[in-house]
Amino acid sequence: MRLSRRHPRYRSLVVRARLARSLESGLIVPEGLIAQGRGEAFDYLLGERTSPSARRAERVAAEWLLAARRPVVSVNGNVAALAAKEVARVARALPRIRVEVNLFHRTPARARAVARTLSRVGVREVLGVRPTATIPGLPSDRALVDRRGIFVADVCLVPLEDGDRTEALRARGQTVISVDLNPLSRTSRAADLPIVDEVARALGHIADDLERLGQPGERGRRRPFDREAALSAALDTIYRELKRAAARPRSARRRR
Ligand code: PTJ
Numbered sequence: 001m002r003l004s005r006r007h008p009r010y011r012s013l014v015v016r017a018r019l020a021r022s023l024e025s026g027l028i029v030p031e032g033l034i035a036q037g038r039g040e041a042f043d044y045l046l047g048e049r050t051s052p053s054a055r056r057a058e059r060v061a062a063e064w065l066l067a068a069r070r071p072v073v074s075v076n077g078n079v080a081a082l083a084a085k086e087v088a089r090v091a092r093a094l095p096r097i098r099v100e101v102n103l104f105h106r107t108p109a110r111a112r113a114v115a116r117t118l119s120r121v122g123v124r125e126v127l128g129v130r131p132t133a134t135i136p137g138l139p140s141d142r143a144l145v146d147r148r149g150i151f152v153a154d155v156c157l158v159p160l161e162d163g164d165r166t167e168a169l170r171a172r173g174q175t176v177i178s179v180d181l182n183p184l185s186r187t188s189r190a191a192d193l194p195i196v197d198e199v200a201r202a203l204g205h206i207a208d209d210l211e212r213l214g215q216p217g218e219r220g221r222r223r224p225f226d227r228e229a230a231l232s233a234a235l236d237t238i239y240r241e242l243k244r245a246a247a248r249p250r251s252a253r254r255r256r
Helices: 010-025 030-045 052-067 077-093 108-120 163-171 186-190 199-213 227-247 250-254
Strands: 071-075 098-101 155-159 175-179 193-195
Touching: 010 030, 010 077, 030 077, 030 227, 052 155, 052 175, 052 193, 052 199, 052 227, 071 077, 077 108, 077 155, 077 199, 098 108, 155 163, 155 199, 163 175, 163 186, 175 186, 175 199, 186 193, 193 227
Parallel strands: 071 098, 071 155, 155 175, 175 193
Antiparallel strands: none
């Protein structure tokens, strides 16, 4: 299908087309389309741009990753389909970070497809294709991890995560940075540092910050982050955007 750049929702249509191709190739699962639909709805309510509060959270996330001893970024099918290049930029800017496949709907073929997608954009080593450890107490396949990666990470960057694993990682004393457009999700509420932003934008900004900051900070020392304030700021943004949308003249409203 040809997509016209003049369509008011051109960018969203491009992303949908990419995800539809990723479904055909087996990189994502049908549930991934549903997850994207929920994400799109929240992005719409957030004005489809990074809020100042999310941008601040992304800056702190970059600092925490730089200060971490064993940082890891966890990649599922949707993240590989939407933001593989941004994951590669993060990995280039912070060579110490381990990149690990972690799937809710795990099959060996999908794990390989995620790893292949990441390799194609320049990620040198991808962990998690053959899991070597299990996070105790987690009923889903998300428990299957690599003992050199998520299993021993001190800081885990987990885009599009589920609440159970976020809680399980935190229960093990691991620090969780989430990326999730839904400020009400269990993941956002359980993470140490919830970033309420679209995954490609968020990881792109974190890569910008890592590139700019360059050198590792003092290991183990972290700037405090007020997650309750960040989540309330996201809800305030939604409230303001809704009021703005409701105040727009009818003809302008129809264009979105
Ligand atoms: O590849 P797999 O097998 O690991 O499966 C991946 C999905 C995403 C299907 C799986 O993790 C899942 O079911 O996720 P959930 O529980 O639906 O949660 C996804 C969360 O991510 C929701 O809170 C969405 O609002 C949010 N989300 C969806 N798309 C985006 C997003 N957040 C940021 N950027 C997005 N593009």
